[in-house]
Amino acid sequence: MRYGHFDDERREYVISQPDTPLPWINYLGMEGYFGIISNTAGGYSFLSDARLRRLTRYRYNNVPADAGGRYIYIRDDSTGEYWSPTWQPTQTALESYECRHGLSYTTIASTYNGIRAETLYYVPLGETLEVWRLRLTNLGDEPRELSLFSSVEFCLWDAQDDATNFQRNFSTGEVEVVDGVIYHKTEYRERRGHFAYFACSEPLAGFDTSRDAFLGPYRGWDRPLAVERGTAGNSVANGWSPHGSHHVRLTLGPREEREVVFLLGYWENQPDMKFDPPDSQIIDKRGVRPVIEHWLRAETVDDGLEQLRARWSELLSTVQVETPDSHTNRMINTWNPYQCVATFNIGRSASSFESGVDRGLGFRDTNQDLLGFIHAMPERARQRLLDVASTQLANGGAYHQYQPLTKRGNDSIGSGFNDDPLWLVLSVAAYLKETGDVAILDELVPFDSDPATASPLLDHLRRSVRYTLDRRGPHGLPLIGRADWNDCLNLNSFSESPGESFQTAAIRDDGNAESVFIAGQFVLAADELAAIGLRLGHTEDAAELREWSDAMKAAVVAHGWDGAWFLRAYDDAGHPVGSSTNDEGQIYIEPQGMCVLAGIGLDDGRARRSLDSVSERLSTRHGEVLLQPAYTRYRPELGEISSYPPGYKENAGIFCQTNAWIMIAEAMTGDAGAAFEYYRRINPSAREDISEVHRCEPYVYAQMIAGRDAATPGEAKNSWLTGTAAWNFVAMTQWILGIRPEHDGLRIDPVIPAAWPGFTATRRFRGATYRIRVRKPVGVTGRVRKLMVDGVRLDGIVIPPAAPGSSVEVDATVESELDVAS
Ligand code: GLC
Ligand code: GLC
Numbered sequence: 001m002r003y004g005h006f007d008d009e010r011r012e013y014v015i016s017q018p019d020t021p022l023p024w025i026n027y028l029g030m031e032g033y034f035g036i037i038s039n040t041a042g043g044y045s046f047l048s049d050a051r052l053r054r055l056t057r058y059r060y061n062n063v064p065a066d067a068g069g070r071y072i073y074i075r076d077d078s079t080g081e082y083w084s085p086t087w088q089p090t091q092t093a094l095e096s097y098e099c100r101h102g103l104s105y106t107t108i109a110s111t112y113n114g115i116r117a118e119t120l121y122y123v124p125l126g127e128t129l130e131v132w133r134l135r136l137t138n139l140g141d142e143p144r145e146l147s148l149f150s151s152v153e154f155c156l157w158d159a160q161d162d163a164t165n166f167q168r169n170f171s172t173g174e175v176e177v178v179d180g181v182i183y184h185k186t187e188y189r190e191r192r193g194h195f196a197y198f199a200c201s202e203p204l205a206g207f208d209t210s211r212d213a214f215l216g217p218y219r220g221w222d223r224p225l226a227v228e229r230g231t232a233g234n235s236v237a238n239g240w241s242p243h244g245s246h247h248v249r250l251t252l253g254p255r256e257e258r259e260v261v262f263l264l265g266y267w268e269n270q271p272d273m274k275f276d277p278p279d280s281q282i283i284d285k286r287g288v289r290p291v292i293e294h295w296l297r298a299e300t301v302d303d304g305l306e307q308l309r310a311r312w313s314e315l316l317s318t319v320q321v322e323t324p325d326s327h328t329n330r331m332i333n334t335w336n337p338y339q340c341v342a343t344f345n346i347g348r349s350a351s352s353f354e355s356g357v358d359r360g361l362g363f364r365d366t367n368q369d370l371l372g373f374i375h376a377m378p379e380r381a382r383q384r385l386l387d388v389a390s391t392q393l394a395n396g397g398a399y400h401q402y403q404p405l406t407k408r409g410n411d412s413i414g415s416g417f418n419d420d421p422l423w424l425v426l427s428v429a430a431y432l433k434e435t436g437d438v439a440i441l442d443e444l445v446p447f448d449s450d451p452a453t454a455s456p457l458l459d460h461l462r463r464s465v466r467y468t469l470d471r472r473g474p475h476g477l478p479l480i481g482r483a484d485w486n487d488c489l490n491l492n493s494f495s496e497s498p499g500e501s502f503q504t505a506a507i508r509d510d511g512n513a514e515s516v517f518i519a520g521q522f523v524l525a526a527d528e529l530a531a532i533g534l535r536l537g538h539t540e541d542a543a544e545l546r547e548w549s550d551a552m553k554a555a556v557v558a559h560g561w562d563g564a565w566f567l568r569a570y571d572d573a574g575h576p577v578g579s580s581t582n583d584e585g586q587i588y589i590e591p592q593g594m595c596v597l598a599g600i601g602l603d604d605g606r607a608r609r610s611l612d613s614v615s616e617r618l619s620t621r622h623g624e625v626l627l628q629p630a631y632t633r634y635r636p637e638l639g640e641i642s643s644y645p646p647g648y649k650e651n652a653g654i655f656c657q658t659n660a661w662i663m664i665a666e667a668m669t670g671d672a673g674a675a676f677e678y679y680r681r682i683n684p685s686a687r688e689d690i691s692e693v694h695r696c697e698p699y700v701y702a703q704m705i706a707g708r709d710a711a712t713p714g715e716a717k718n719s720w721l722t723g724t725a726a727w728n729f730v731a732m733t734q735w736i737l738g739i740r741p742e743h744d745g746l747r748i749d750p751v752i753p754a755a756w757p758g759f760t761a762t763r764r765f766r767g768a769t770y771r772i773r774v775r776k777p778v779g780v781t782g783r784v785r786k787l788m789v790d791g792v793r794l795d796g797i798v799i800p801p802a803a804p805g806s807s808v809e810v811d812a813t814v815e816s817e818l819d820v821a822s
Contacts, residue, residue, distance in 0.1 A: 003015055004698075005688075006685065006688075006698075008329075008330050008334075011102060012101060013101045015039045015098070018039060018094075019087075021691065021696075022696060023042055024038065024099075024697045025038045026101035027345075028045070028105070029045075030123070031126070033046075033123050033265075034047075034346065036351065038088075040099075041071060041108055044068070044350075045264065047266045051357045052158055052403065054159035055154065055196050056264070066088065067221055070152060072085060073148070074115060075227055076113060077145040077146060085117035085134075094110040096110055098110070103334070103338055104308055105122035105305065106121050107121070115136060116137040120132070125308060128266040130265070131263060131304065132261070132262040132263075134260045136257065136260065137258075139255070140254065140255075143253050147205070147247060149232070151221070153244075154243060154244065156187070157187065170239050172187060172239065173239045177207055180199065181198070182197065183285075184242050185283055188283065193270065193271055196264070196267075197288060198244035200261070200296075201297075202250070203248075204232075206232030206233070206234050207232050207235075207244075208232045209236055209242055209243055210237040210241070212241065213225075214235065226245065231247065246262070261296050263295050267287065267288040269284055269287060312338075315337070315341075315376050317762070319332065319337070321760070323737070323759040324757070327683050328732065341373065341376065341377075343723070343725050344380075347369070347401075347721065351720045353719070353721075360404055361402055363391065363420045364417065364420050367424055367427035370427040370430065371426075372727070374430055374435070375764075378434065390449055392447055396465075396466050397418075397421055413504070415482065417481055418482075421468070422464055422468060422521045422525045423521075425528055426521075426525055433741040434766075436743075438536070441456060441461075465529055468525075473512055473570065476551070476552075477555055477559060478515055479514060480513045482503070484515045484517050485590060486650055487650070488644070488651075489568070490638070491513035491572055491638065492508055492572060493505065493508065512574060516556060516560040516567050516569060516595065517591045520591060520594035520598040523595075526545045526552070531743065553600050560595070562578070562579045562580055564580070565587050566591035566600075566601075568591055585641075587613060588627045589655075589658045592610040592661075593658055593662050593665055596661075596668060608669055611669060614662055622654055622681060623678070623681045624658070626658060647709035647710025652707045653710070654704065656705065657722060662678055664735045667751040672781040675735070679731065682724075684699060684700060685699070695715055696717065696719035697719050697720075701725055702719040703717065704717050737761060738750035739770075744800065748810060749783065749784060750774050750776075750783075750812070750814060754778070754779055756776060757775065757776060757777075760772060760773050767805060768801065768803060768807070769806070769807045772810040773811050774812045774814060775814065782814050788809075789808060789811075
């Protein structure tokens with residue numbers, strides 16, 4: 001069953017029923033001012049950091065779900081009847097409803113009682129504000145007397161504190177209302193130089209800034225007293241809960257259409273320009289007023305939307321494909337890169353599942369998010385690489401996360417995840433391959449944000465590798481520390497106390513437990529760094545790195561192979577994890593993916609064997625589960641993984657990101673059918689028809705789909721903010737379609753399904769545009785045997801970078817292995 005459809009032409013997902021299984025959200029903002037918005041206008045906004053600079057309030061885990069957001073109420077002043085044109089919060093039975101989630105904008109349109117209302121929400125490029133443009137149409141032949149009431153509930157900036165520290169916060173709230181603009185200025189009187197504002201294009205009949213005055217006692221958003229009464233209270237918040245509501249009265253003639261613009265924004269004043277007059281406590285509005293006036297104009301709003309659309313067309317034009325599979329096309333051309341921008345910007349901090357207070361930008365997550373982002377905005381990727389590297393510790397280790405506002409690392413969600421530092425090598429390597437910008441390696445980057453320690457980025461990468469090398473266990477495999485990529489495989493926790501965090505509690509013993517996953521990751525990273533070293537002429541370094549990599553490979557082959565698949569780990573007692581000798585958790589997916597990605601076992605059949613084991617043991621029609629058999633009871637020696645009920649999350653859920661590794665591994669071994677089939681199973685667009693099972697948005701990947709052991713197999717959770725976005729984009733564009741940036745140029749090495757006759761693609765790469773046509777006989781699989789570049793046959797399949805600004809015609813012919821043999 002579906003709740004909407006894709007409008008591929010307009011790059012929108014159109015939701016045609018408001019009560020979707022879960023709120024289906026979109027993101028507003030691409031640069032610094034962000035918000036989440038649901039299909040019924042729920043959500044909240046923040047500046048850069050969802051925890052520290054929250055503009056509006058939102059209550060997670062509330063009932064009904066997703067209550068609170070960017071609301072406008074319409075009231076028929078002749079009858080007193082009122083409704084929400086976005087369905088929430090009044091849940092009036094609208095006569096028509098349509099939400100269109102587009103690229104960084106959302107429109108919600110409905111008709112009720114002869115009035116059509118369409119609200120457009122977006123954040124203009126370069127601004128720290130959001131526009132809500134309401135278009136109202138009187139569909140009837142009689143004039144209508146209407147009232148509009150807007151509504152936002154302000155957050156007192158630090159969202160965590162706002163939700164907990166009531167003894168203080170009920171006394172600090174302050175606002176100003178001047179010329180119809182509501183200013184939220186809690187703590188502006190002391191150390192903050194910033195405030196929020198809420199403005200409206202129309203003259204006001206009244207306003208409210210006290211939430212309790214607006215709603216009335218014991219009332220919710222569904223029946224505010226001010227709206228019911230038809231007059232605002234002109235309330236001024238003093239403490240309690242500052243709120244913003246404009247009351248506008250208008251008469252709509254027969255068939256008349258009107259536009260009303262609301263602006264919610266953020267502004268910062270310099271410390272010496274906070275007050276006007278300077279000795280007063282009144283906000284100096286000279287900076288913000290012109291911005292407000294500008295954006296309240298209808299033409300400005302139209303232009304801003306056009307600019308936003310143009311920006312997205314430009315960004316997406318970097319990679320465009322036309323394949324025989326419409327699900328692939330729409331994900332690769334629009335939604336997958338769009339999700340990659342969201343994960344780059346938001347990390348794992350703010351979604352319907354991430355509360356915005358828990359996590360900032362993860363070290364490992366950020367480095368992986370970059371993989372799907374560099375091609376689109378290389379300058380921003382560069383800055384992010386330097387930011388994240390600046391939080392690295394001098395011993396090569398890493399904080400597990402940093403706060404985007406302060407850019408400083410912290411331990412608040414734990415530390416000692418031994419995979420963390422290696423991800424930096426992989427993201428920098430990907431950046432170099434995409435851009436060729438080797439100068440980044442010379443950038444002076446501090447350790448632990450201390451400028452005195454600055455050293456070249458290349459040195460950071462060496463320390464990452466050394467960190468692993470210096471921390472190996474009894475089998476010569478890397479020590480796992482608190483955990484590796486799998487946050488929940490905690491081999492050093494032995495936690496027995498209820499509620500103790502597996503992430504932050506002390507690690508008991510750190511000298512034995514080893515990770516085969518990190519071993520694979522180490523080989524990959526050491527090889528990447530060796531390749532970079534060779535290009536820089538550092539031959540000795542490169543040779544040394546290769547030795548380390550070879551030694552690690554040998555350790556994996558000797559101690560990390562279970563007979564038919566790669567082991568997962570050794571626990572603290574030296575027992576294998578992910579082995580046929582275990583009663584549960586015999587095979588894990590991650591090492592099968594990562595070891596093959598690192599090239600381990602490609603030449604001796606182990607890679608193929610391990611992927612066959614994945615297919616035999618982990619495969620379901622909804623995707624490949626993380627492990628089998630699921631753990632049915634808690635095991636202190638394994639930690640959080642066994643705390644989840646079977647089939648969910650890391651305990652045998654389909655952790656979608658890992659599926660991308662298997663797709664890549666299958667492509668590396670040349671199994672086109674398997675690679676694409678794995679892609680198809682978790683492609684959200686291909687799952688749209690089972691939205692009642694999948695439940696999350698059909699336009700973005702979810703972190704997890706419940707596995708075969710779960711009570712609800714096929715049910716997705718944690719949509720939007722997941723490494724799945726970047727990895728699936730890489731898997732499909734670089735390995736299945738095979739258009740892969742390398743240091744020496746663009747490799748064309750597709751591994752596509754037998755049924756395809758080929759595909760076409762446009763790829764911008766280091767300033768040149770490549771128009772690529774791949775042809776293949778239907779019914780076979782194979783590799784590129786002939787590559788024509790601008791009509792000339794190329795020796796090999798790596799096209800050297802063309803002059804920036806040029807356009808290159810590429811014709812690739814795939815032949816089956818059989819044809820080549822005959
Ligand atoms: C979550 C985390 C990520 C981790 C994964 C597996 O997605 O954000 O860092 O690798 O779970 O535990
Ligand atoms: C990862 C896992 C999740 C776990 C969290 C912190 O995000 O996906 O299961 O709860 O890490 O432990």
